[in-house]
Amino acid sequence: MAIDTAIQERMNIVIVGHVDHGKSTLLGRLYADTGTLPEGKIEKIQAICRQQGKEFEYAFLFDAFLEEQQQGITIDTARTFFTWGDRQYIIIDAPGHKEFLKNMVSGAARAEAALLIIDALEGVRDQSKRHGLLLSMLGVKQVTVVVNKMDLVNYREDTFQAIEKEYREFLTQLNVVPQYIIPASAKQGINITQVSPETPWYTGPSVLDSLAHFHLETAESEQALRFPLQDVYKFDARRILVGRLTAGKLKIGDRLVFSPTNKSASVQSIEAFNVDPPPTQAMAGQSVGITLDEQIFVERGHIATHEETRPLVSTQIRANLFWLGNQPLEIGRTYTLRLATREAPCEIAAIHRIVDANNLDDRHTQSMVQRNEVADITLRTKSPLAFDLYANFETTGRFVLVDNYDVAGGGIITELVADEQEDFRTEARERDSAWVKGDVGAEDRSLHYGHRAAVVLLTGPDITAKSFLARKLETVLVAEGRHAYLLAAENLHRGLDADLHDLKPEEMVRRFGEVVRLLTDTGSLVITTTNAFPQATKGIVKTVQTLANPIPVITVHMAKNQDGPQPDRDLIFAGPEDFEVCTHQILETLKKKGILAEPQGSQAAVQFSI
Amino acid sequence: MKHIRQLEDQSIYILREAYKNFDNLGMLWSMGKDSTVLLWLARKAFFGHVPFPLLHVDTSYKIPEMIEYRDRLAREWRLNLVVGQNKKALAEGMNHEKGRIACCTALKTEGLKLLLEEKGYTGIILGVRSDEDATRAKERYFSPRDKNNDWDFRDQPPELWDQYKISFPPGTHIRIHPLLDWTEINIWEYIKLENIPFLDHLYLDQGTGQRYRSLGCAPCTSPIKSTSKNVDEVIIELRNSKVAERAGRAQDEGRGMEQLRKDGYM
Numbered sequence: 048m049a050i051d052t053a054i055q056e057r058m059n060i061v062i063v064g065h066v067d068h069g070k071s072t073l074l075g076r077l078y079a080d081t082g083t084l085p086e087g088k089i090e091k092i093q094a095i096c097r098q099q100g101k102e103f104e105y106a107f108l109f110d111a112f113l114e115e116q117q118q119g120i121t122i123d124t125a126r127t128f129f130t131w132g133d134r135q136y137i138i139i140d141a142p143g144h145k146e147f148l149k150n151m152v153s154g155a156a157r158a159e160a161a162l163l164i165i166d167a168l169e170g171v172r173d174q175s176k177r178h179g180l181l182l183s184m185l186g187v188k189q190v191t192v193v194v195n196k197m198d199l200v201n202y203r204e205d206t207f208q209a210i211e212k213e214y215r216e217f218l219t220q221l222n223v224v225p226q227y228i229i230p231a232s233a234k235q236g237i238n239i240t241q242v243s244p245e246t247p248w249y250t251g252p253s254v255l256d257s258l259a260h261f262h263l264e265t266a267e268s269e270q271a272l273r274f275p276l277q278d279v280y281k282f283d284a285r286r287i288l289v290g291r292l293t294a295g296k297l298k299i300g301d302r303l304v305f306s307p308t309n310k311s312a313s314v315q316s317i318e319a320f321n322v323d324p325p326p327t328q329a330m331a332g333q334s335v336g337i338t339l340d341e342q343i344f345v346e347r348g349h350i351a352t353h354e355e356t357r358p359l360v361s362t363q364i365r366a367n368l369f370w371l372g373n374q375p376l377e378i379g380r381t382y383t384l385r386l387a388t389r390e391a392p393c394e395i396a397a398i399h400r401i402v403d404a405n406n407l408d409d410r411h412t413q414s415m416v417q418r419n420e421v422a423d424i425t426l427r428t429k430s431p432l433a434f435d436l437y438a439n440f441e442t443t444g445r446f447v448l449v450d451n452y453d454v455a456g457g458g459i460i461t462e463l464v465a466d467e468q469e470d471f472r473t474e475a476r477e478r479d480s481a482w483v484k485g486d487v488g489a490e491d492r493s494l495h496y497g498h499r500a501a502v503v504l505l506t507g508p509d510i511t512a513k514s515f516l517a518r519k520l521e522t523v524l525v526a527e528g529r530h531a532y533l534l535a536a537e538n539l540h541r542g543l544d545a546d547l548h549d550l551k552p553e554e555m556v557r558r559f560g561e562v563v564r565l566l567t568d569t570g571s572l573v574i575t576t577t578n579a580f581p582q583a584t585k586g587i588v589k590t591v592q593t594l595a596n597p598i599p600v601i602t603v604h605m606a607k608n609q610d611g612p613q614p615d616r617d618l619i620f621a622g623p624e625d626f627e628v629c630t631h632q633i634l635e636t637l638k639k640k641g642i643l644a645e646p647q648g649s650q651a652a653v654q655f656s657i
Numbered sequence: 658m659k660h661i662r663q664l665e666d667q668s669i670y671i672l673r674e675a676y677k678n679f680d681n682l683g684m685l686w687s688m689g690k691d692s693t694v695l696l697w698l699a700r701k702a703f704f705g706h707v708p709f710p711l712l713h714v715d716t717s718y719k720i721p722e723m724i725e726y727r728d729r730l731a732r733e734w735r736l737n738l739v740v741g742q743n744k745k746a747l748a749e750g751m752n753h754e755k756g757r758i759a760c761c762t763a764l765k766t767e768g769l770k771l772l773l774e775e776k777g778y779t780g781i782i783l784g785v786r787s788d789e790d791a792t793r794a795k796e797r798y799f800s801p802r803d804k805n806n807d808w809d810f811r812d813q814p815p816e817l818w819d820q821y822k823i824s825f826p827p828g829t830h831i832r833i834h835p836l837l838d839w840t841e842i843n844i845w846e847y848i849k850l851e852n853i854p855f856l857d858h859l860y861l862d863q864g865t866g867q868r869y870r871s872l873g874c875a876p877c878t879s880p881i882k883s884t885s886k887n888v889d890e891v892i893i894e895l896r897n898s899k900v901a902e903r904a905g906r907a908q909d910e911g912r913g914m915e916q917l918r919k920d921g922y923m
Contacts, residue, residue, distance in 0.1 A: 054842075057660040086899040125794040126787040128840050135660060137787075137838060149815040153797070156817045185817075277670070278677045282704050289702075291670050291819075320701045321851060333662075334669040336704060347677065371815050385820050445818065452824045453814040 055133040056263055061155045063182065064164035065174035066144040069195040073164060073233040074127065074140050075105025077255060080240045083129055084108065105233070132259060148177070148419050149371040152457070155182060160189035160261035162254070167206055167230070168199045171213050176404040179214075180421060183221040184367060184459055186441050190218070191227045191257050197246065198232040204248045220407045227257050267331035270294040271356035273435070273443050274303070275387035276349045280336070287318050287336040288345065293387065293442035297337070297351075298328035305349040306433035307360045308597030309479045312339040342490045344499075344597065348389035350433045350443060354480065358433045358443060360472055363396065363464035368448070369421045372455030376416040376424075376448070382455075384426065386434055386446040393448075397425040416456075425464055429615070431472065431596070436460055467586065471557065471593040475564075492570030496530045500567040500598050501642045503633060504591055505576040506616065507605035512626070513576040516605070519630050521574050529643070531572040534563065536579035556580060556587050560594030567598040572642075601636060661846050665698065668835040670819065671798055672702040672782070675833045676709065678823035679780030683739065685769075685923060686711040688723045689872040690855055691784035694844050695836055697853045699782075700734065710737040712772060712781070716764040717747055718874035726856055741772030753876045758917065760877075766922045770806050773830065782833045783923050788840045789902060792918045800832045801825055806921030808832075841902050842895050849888045862886050871902055 062070045078084045088108065096103045129136045141154035155161065161182050165175050182190060192214060200206045207230045218225055230246050231238040231254055237245050240255045252260070272295030280287045297303070297314060304311045317326045318336040329335040345351075350358055370376045376395060384393040402421040403409040416422040437444030437459035448456040493499045503520065505513040517533055524531035536559050543562070544555050559580075566573045580587050592600045604616040605624075613619050617636055620629050637643040675682060684699065684707075686692045699707045713727060731738040743751075746763040753760045773781070787794040797813055799821035814822050825831055839847075848855055859869045867880040868891075881900070885891040 054660055057663065082899075084899070125791065126838070127794060128788050135840070150813065153813075153816045277673050280703065282706050285704075287704065289673055291666065318704055320705045332666055334666040334673070334702070442818070447817050447820040449824065452826060453822065454817055454820055455815070457815075457817045457820075 054130060054135045057135040057137065058160065058261060058263060059137045059139060059158045060160050060162060060258065060261065061139040061141055061158035061187065062162045062164065063141050063151060063155060063178040065166065065169070065172040065178075066142075068164045068166040068169065068172075068175070069106075069233050070164050071106035071108075071140055072104065073162070073193065073195060073231075073239070073254070074138060075108040076233045076236055076239050077138075078108065078127070078129065079105060080236055081129075081131065081255065083131075131255065134259070136258065144174075148181075151178065152181060152185065152369065152371060155187055156185050156457070158185075158187050159264060161187045161191070163190055163192050163225075164195050165192060165210055165214065167194050167196045167210065170210055171217070173405065175214070176217060177419075179218060179223070180221060180402070180404045180407075181369060183223050184369060184421070185457075186437075186445070186459075188223065189261050190223055190225050191229065191254075191261075192225050193254055194228065194230050195233055197230045197237060198235045202230070202237075202245045204246075207246075207249075217407075226260055227251050229254055229257060267294045267441070268292075268296055270331070270440065272297055272301075272303075272352050273358070273387075273440055274351040275389070275443065276305070276345060276347055276351065277388050278347055279345065285318070285338055286342065287338055288351075289334070289336045290351075290388065291334045292329055292331045294331050294440055295353075296328060296330050302354055303339075303351040304354050304357055304480075305343075305345050305351050306358050307431045308345070308349060309476050310343045310345060310349075310597060311354065311480075312341040312343050314338075315340045341488060344489070348387075348391075350387065350389075357476075358435050358440075359463045360431050360433050360476075361463050361469070362428050362431055362466045363425060364428075364432070364434060364460050365399075365423070365425050365462035365464050366446070366458040366460045367402070367421065368416070368424050368456055368458035370416045370418060370456040372418060372448075372450045372453070374450065374455075375418065376422070376450075376456065378414055383449040384428060384432070384446050385449060385454075386432065387443050389432065391428045391430060391432055393426050393428040395424055396427040399423040399425070423461075424458075426458075431468075431593075434460055434463075436462070468589055468593045471560070471590055472596075474557075475594050475596055489570065496570055498529055498572060498637075498643045499641070500570050501572050501637065501640075502563055502567060502591065502595055502598060502600040503572065503574045503603060503637075504588060504600055505574075505603045505605060506588060506614070507577075508607055511605035511607060513605050514578055516603075516626055516629055517574050517576050519626055520633055523630055523634070524572060524574075529572055530570060531574060532566060534566060534573055534575040536575065536577075540579070552580070556590050557594070559587075560590050563591055564595050564598070567595055572637075599640060599642060601633070601640070601642075603633060658846065658850055661843060661850055664839055664843055665701070665847070667838065668695075668698045669702040671821070671833065671835040672699055674819075674821055674823065675780055675782055675799075675835075676703070679831070679833075681776070681778050682709040682780040682782065683712045683776070683778045684709055684782040685784070686713055686727070686738075687784075687872070688713070688719075688727050688856065689784075690844050690848065690860060691786060691836060691839075693853065693855055694839075694847055695782065695784040696730075696734075696736075697847075697851060698835065707734065707736055709782075710739045710776075712778075713738065713740050714765055714768040714772060715740050715742045716768065716874050717742065718752070718764075718876055720859065720872065720875050720878075722856060722858055723872065730854070739772070739776070741768055741775070743768040743771055753874070757877060761917060761922065762920065764874075766806070766917065766920055769923070770921060773806070778830060779825070780831050780833055782835065784836050785834050785923060786836050786839050786841070786844075793837075796832075796834055796837055797822070798834050798837055799823065800834065802830050802832055802921065804828045806830075808919050808921065810919065842892060845888055845892050845895065849892070861888075861891070 064070050092107045093103050125140045127138050129138050139154040141151040194207055194210050211228045230249050237243045238253050241253050273293045275290055277290035299314050301314045315338045378395045381394050384391050400412050400423050435443040445459045447454045505517055521531050521533040563573055577587050602616040603618045606621040609621040743764050751763045785793050797816045862868045862884050868883045869880050885894045
């Protein structure tokens with residue numbers, strides 16, 4: 048017995064496999080034979096069994112719910128604690144029944160290693176494969192396979208070898224190499240805590256000894272920094288950025304860039320309560336708080352990294368996804384994507400194929416993904432998303448989809464799919480990182496002007512009085528003392544664009560976007576319309592957003608009437624409108640988004656954005 | 658102590674997720690070792706502040722030292738303490754002699770329900786741990802409760818990686834469990850590591866050869882035999898103990914806990 052030693056480390060292990068292949072029995076046996084059950088636990092369960100007139104099973108030790116014991120199945124994942132050597136294991140017993148796959152996934156998502164159980168008599172079954180596939184998607188790379196119920200096949204080596212061969216081949220396709228494949232009988236206690244004479248042909252470790260061969264993954268801190276922002280606090284007049292480092296390290300003085308906004312500042316301090324002396328660096332896995340030397344606009348969801356090792360940014364990603372929702376996943380429907388701390392609306396652009404666990408090469412396509420299926424899909428987000436490929440970074444390379452209040456699926460990102468803004472995004476990133484700044488920062492300007500820089504972009508068909516409203520808005524804002532400027536794109540034609548002779552519309556849009564960007568750097572509210580670009584309205588909104596990023600672009604659409612589909616804008620006006628009301632609504636939107644401070648505002652009211 | 662720091666980082670992450678995503682949040686504090694560790698973790702997560710109220714469901718049968726300790730820390734740590742009580746049941750003379758499950762249901766489960774209704778909390782942070790009993794081992798970190806406070810353990814939402822359930826229909830609430838992965842020993846290791854003030858007169862042997870291992874109402878909680886006079890000795894005692902932690906808690910007998918928890922007990 049090794050219980051009186053101090054614990055040095057902890058590890059989460061999940062037990063998975065097809066229903067009735069003996070997962071809970073193995074767990075019960077492991078505890079019973081190592082003497083790690085609380086006193087009286089077996090006696091208590093035995094008494095309940097006697098009362099109900101059924102035979103005692105080791106599985107009952109952890110199937111807590113009355114219903115689980117009555118039906119003889121595990122419904123939900125149980126966490127149990129088990130100390131062996133200097134390691135504390137949290138063993139997660141996951142249900143094997145197909146109906147409870149979401150519970151199995153919840154359990155396995157927490158694990159660093161897995162024991163996968165296969166019944167020697169039944170062999171490899173549906174859930175044996177599906178669980179193997181899900182383990183590889185959930186990031187559980189260390190797997191030991193236990194071929195259980197060997198007593199039912201008289202401990203025959205050839206039966207074991209056939210299962211071993213079949214399952215090893217399956218795992219190879221998933222790039223998983225099992226650490227051990229162990230013949231065992233949980234019910235009889237064979238090869239559980241020690242290797243038994245019943246399998247003289249087996250030379251590997253017992254199940255218990257195999258646990259020590261799982262290693263703790265600590266490689267994350269050797270990777271490039273990934274620090275997804277969780278929240279921004281303003282306790283005691285300090286502005287503290289909190290979050291958990293998912294990869295890499297950071298230290299005081301490091302220059303950080305926040306994606307997808309490309310804002311940057313240096314780490315001034317690392318904050319902590321009841322830590323003396325205060326920390327000077329932080330590593331992967333730690334929940335920390337930092338302050339910056341400059342008050343830049345950052346918020347939950349942004350990912351901080353070092354400058355040379357930024358994440359990818361796009362509005363389209365390709366991913367392998369498993370779906371657990373009650374409703375099928377459908378093309379065109381909107382879901383909420385959550386990646387690290389970022390939350391973004393998204394839609395399914397394409398379903399390339401459904402992955403069949405029993406036949407990984409199968410390539411059949413479908414228009415929806417049913418519950419418990421795995422699919423290869425392309426997702427599109429409304430606004431640019433910072434992410435990594437799963438092969439490079441675990442936490443920022445995966446996401447969940449939320450449907451109707453619940454997490455309904457999870458995915459790992461396999462590819463960046465370039466969107467039409469890719470070139471502009473690169474241009475903006477490179478331009479911003481080389482941007483020469485004066486001594487007056489954006490915060491100084493906003494404190495002085497009573498507003499943040501922003502763009503109000505009016506779109507819509509001809510003759511909807513866009514420029515009339517734009518002029519009115521400029522007049523009202525300036526009368527209030529705001530720094531607002533109406534940029535008429537026509538004014539660029541004979542000057543900045545004189546060399547283009549109307550032949551390169553795309554280049555004209557790019558230059559327009561760069562002028563908007565330049566004006567916002569003066570701290571101004573830039574008001575403009577798409578009037579000068581009748582052909583390219585759809586692209587122009589996106590291009591202005593990309594090039595002005597992270598300055599907010601408020602889009603206002605003026606439609607001729609209320610019929611038909613309207614584009615996705617912050618405000619939509621249709622038909623003849625009262626322009627006083629329109630102007631008022633735009634001002635309210637600017638206030639609601641924290642761009643305008645209340646005119647009579649105190650100092651506190653001006654700290655709207657930062 | 659690396660494993661304790663890992664648990665701390667995870668719990669702080671969960672507390673910050675709760676604070677970010679729930680407008681009307683409260684934390685249950687029973688003054689026992691677990692919820693006091695939870696309170697300490699909140700001070701760590703929010704840099705010495707506790708930006709939500711601490712809720713104590715007072716059954717009126719608590720050990721008097723507990724109330725004294727509660728009021729002292731509330732003062733020293735500037736806590737927003739909210740005390741709830743099922744006054745109607747107490748006025749009707751509810752006590753453990755009317756049945757332990759009935760008493761727990763009326764004074765704790767119902768007491769909590771009344772407090773939630775009155776204040777409209779949508780997120781409640783609790784210090785329950787997986788190793789306390791088998792039903793708690795099946796909990797999620799963020800666990801929904803319906804309008805009647807019932808726990809539908811048959812159909813719990815998936816919980817993937819660090820993505821928790823933070824949206825929910827009106828009228829329901831979420832129970833948040835940042836200590837789910839901590840064991841009883843981990844709690845004591847952390848109390849020692851951080852030097853957290855705890856009810857030492859009750860949790861340590863004062864020379865009588867006994868101490869409380871788990872604190873509840875005076876009539877239903879009994880001390881255990883123990884000569885542990887400091888936290889180190891408690892940790893060694895627990896490493897060698899095979900008696901369940903809540904063995905001194907009468908309401909756990911038989912299937913009491915499954916029924917209690919299904920109906921909204923902590």
